Amino acid sequence: xxxxxxxxxxxxxxxxxxxVALYFIFDYFVTKKAVTLVPDQxxxxxxxxxxxxxxxxxxxxxxxIRIKTGTYVxxxxxxxxxxxxxxxxxxxxxxxxTPELSFKTEKLAQMLRAEEAAIHTTVTSLVGGExxxxxxxxxxxxxxxxxxxxxxxxxxxxxxxxxNPYSANPYNTKDTLSVILNKENNKxxxxxxxxxxxxxxxxxxxxxxxxRAANKLGF
Amino acid sequence: MKIDSKKLLVIIIVIAIALTGYxxxxxxxxxxxxxxxxxxxxSDSVVYLNNKKSKPGTLYIAPGTYKIKISRDGFKSTxxxxxxxxxxxxxxxxxxxxxxxxxxxxxDDHYSEFKSVQQKVDQELENINNVINQHDPLxxxxxxxxxxxxxxxxxxxxxxxxxxxxxxxxxxxxxPSNKHDAxxxxxxxxxxPSDYEIVFKNIADTQVRxxxxxx
Numbered sequence: 001x002x003x004x005x006x007x008x009x010x011x012x013x014x015x016x017x018x019x020v021a022l023y024f025i026f027d028y029f030v031t032k033k034a035v036t037l038v039p040d041q042x043x044x045x046x047x048x049x050x051x052x053x054x055x056x057x058x059x060x061x062x063x064x065i066r067i068k069t070g071t072y073v074x075x076x077x078x079x080x081x082x083x084x085x086x087x088x089x090x091x092x093x094x095x096x097x098t099p100e101l102s103f104k105t106e107k108l109a110q111m112l113r114a115e116e117a118a119i120h121t122t123v124t125s126l127v128g129g130e131x132x133x134x135x136x137x138x139x140x141x142x143x144x145x146x147x148x149x150x151x152x153x154x155x156x157x158x159x160x161x162x163x164n165p166y167s168a169n170p171y172n173t174k175d176t177l178s179v180i181l182n183k184e185n186n187k188x189x190x191x192x193x194x195x196x197x198x199x200x201x202x203x204x205x206x207x208x209x210x211x212r213a214a215n216k217l218g219f
Numbered sequence: 220m221k222i223d224s225k226k227l228l229v230i231i232i233v234i235a236i237a238l239t240g241y242x243x244x245x246x247x248x249x250x251x252x253x254x255x256x257x258x259x260x261x262s263d264s265v266v267y268l269n270n271k272k273s274k275p276g277t278l279y280i281a282p283g284t285y286k287i288k289i290s291r292d293g294f295k296s297t298x299x300x301x302x303x304x305x306x307x308x309x310x311x312x313x314x315x316x317x318x319x320x321x322x323x324x325x326x327d328d329h330y331s332e333f334k335s336v337q338q339k340v341d342q343e344l345e346n347i348n349n350v351i352n353q354h355d356p357l358x359x360x361x362x363x364x365x366x367x368x369x370x371x372x373x374x375x376x377x378x379x380x381x382x383x384x385x386x387x388x389x390x391x392x393x394x395p396s397n398k399h400d401a402x403x404x405x406x407x408x409x410x411x412p413s414d415y416e417i418v419f420k421n422i423a424d425t426q427v428r429x430x431x432x433x434x
Contacts, residue, residue, distance in 0.1 A: 008228050015232060019239050026243060030250055069306070091305055151395075175395040196419065197402055197412050201378070212413045218399070219406050 032066040033092055040098035043078035050087065076101055100207075102140050112138040112145075115188070119145055122181055122188045131177060131194075134160055135217040139210050145181040146214035149194060178214045180206060252279040253303040257287070258312040260336035261325060264291040289313050293322030310346075312339035357410045358386065368397040369422065371404065374430070376416055387416040391428055 037045045037059055044060040050071040057065055067090060074096060075085045081101035088096070102108070112119075115138065123133060131149040138145050151174035154162050180192035180203075191206050192198055198211050257266060259275040266273045267288040268280070282305045290296035294315035303309045314336050317323045326333055362372040369392040376385035390401040398419055405412045420427050 004224055008224055011228060012231055015235050019235060022239055022243070026246065030246065173395065176399050196398060197417050199416050200413050201416065208413075212411055215411070215413045216406075219403055 028066065032068055033090055033094065034064055034066055035090060035093075036062065036064045036095040038062045038095060038097040039076075040078075042080060043076055043098045043101065045096060045098065046075040046077070048073045048075070080104060080107065100140060102209075103142065108138045108142065111142040112136070115142075115145075115183075119147075119181060119188050122190070123147055123149075123179060126179065126190060127177070127194060130174070132157075132160075134162070137213060137217065139213055140207065143183045144191070144207070144210045145183070145188065146210065146217055147179050147181075148214075148217035149177040149179060151176070176218055178217060180210060180214050182206075249279045251281070251305075253282050253305055254278075254308040255280055255301075255303055256308060256310050258310070258336050258339050259289055260314045260333045261291050261294065261329065262332060264289050264294070264315060287311060289315060291315060291322075293317055293319045293325060310339065310343055312336050312343055314340055355386070357388070357405070357408065357415070360408060361388075363404060363408075365404075366397075366400070368393055369401040369404075370428070371401055374418075377418055378416055385416075387418045388412075389418050389420055391420050391422040391424070393422045397422075 035047070037047065037057065039045045039060050039062070044058060046058040047056045047065075047067075048054060049056065050073060052073050056067060056072070057063065069091050071087055071089050073085060074088050075083060076098050077083045078098075078101060080103060082104055084099065084101055088094075103111070119136075120133070127149060130152055132152060132155040134148045134150040134155065136145065136147040150162060153174070154176070156162065175196045177194035177196060178192075178198065179190070179194045180198070181188045182191040183189075192203055192211075192214070197215055200208055200211050203211055255278045257273075257275045257278065259266065262275060264275065266275055267290075268278075269285050270288075280303055282303050284300060284302045286298065286300050288296065288298045295318045297313060297315060299311075299313075301309060301311060314333060315322075317326050358373055362370060364370045369390060372389050372391070373386045374389050376387045378387075379385040388405070390398060392398045392401055402412050402417070405415075422428075
């Protein structure tokens, strides 16, 4: 009888273990999703939990992992590039490839110096002598350019800024403008005509961060 | 009482397998589907989901856009569209409006049933408002009328005039310097003007201001 009871206990425990194993197998294949990380050459991808307290993986070669559905932080980095960090929601099979990262600020400044003459010619062809470039930047990997333009009457050549930045001049009749150029086939072309402010929705062909950077130049 | 151990073992095994099977089938059948909770007053209304007869309660359906029609004798039928999103529970509370004496009598007799669903309707409206404010928190801070030189408010989108969910930020200013200051205020409030359709108007244009702001 004693042996019989022991056998029952073992069988029940075995069954419970089987159920638990089945649950974990189910959990692994159904609730965990395959995420493939594809870093570009010279870049790495780091995936952390949403609170950034636990690094899940950091890789510079393509890798596939299985993780639970949820929100994570993904960081793209590289020696030549500015880090890009964003929140992502994993809900199914996902492939994450390094997006176009921006070059580091020093490299972009160097590129601006080299391209300045060609760029200024394009900007002047748009606004003539009525506006002056108050602030400018080359963006992304050197193929985007944004400038903040002040009407000649607002422009102080010494500071390259508003002649009186702290007081609104009621006699000003011209708007401040921003402009975005794009380099295509080695030529600078207008991507967004001069405007007081750009709305992302109006420029689906310009990267969001370029539009934001262009608007921010004058502020 | 003497228990036949073999029988007991068989019963336990059968129950365990049945339970495991039940939960596995349940999870697999719900996998990739979203939860939709339909609460209706009167509770015996007929529900049609994409023209297919269904019933009030909890359903698990594939993510997507659906048309729901609810009807019952004595009440005005209602039809609406909803989108169920992956990983999110969609609540659809509906209170039908009586259009007959029979409907009114039913409503009086089932007051608590109607009250309970109406509370869910109110809760859902509050949730929608919260979502709009979270999505577009700048709106809750408007109108911004702190300077005599400009007013920032919101109104109908110029680009999408037929879509009531799309809004534009209206800047009423006296001159270009004030426009610049108004945009600066948006940054100062912690928002990026790049996210908004911004429409510039002259502050002296009272008719436009009345149309947009309503005062």
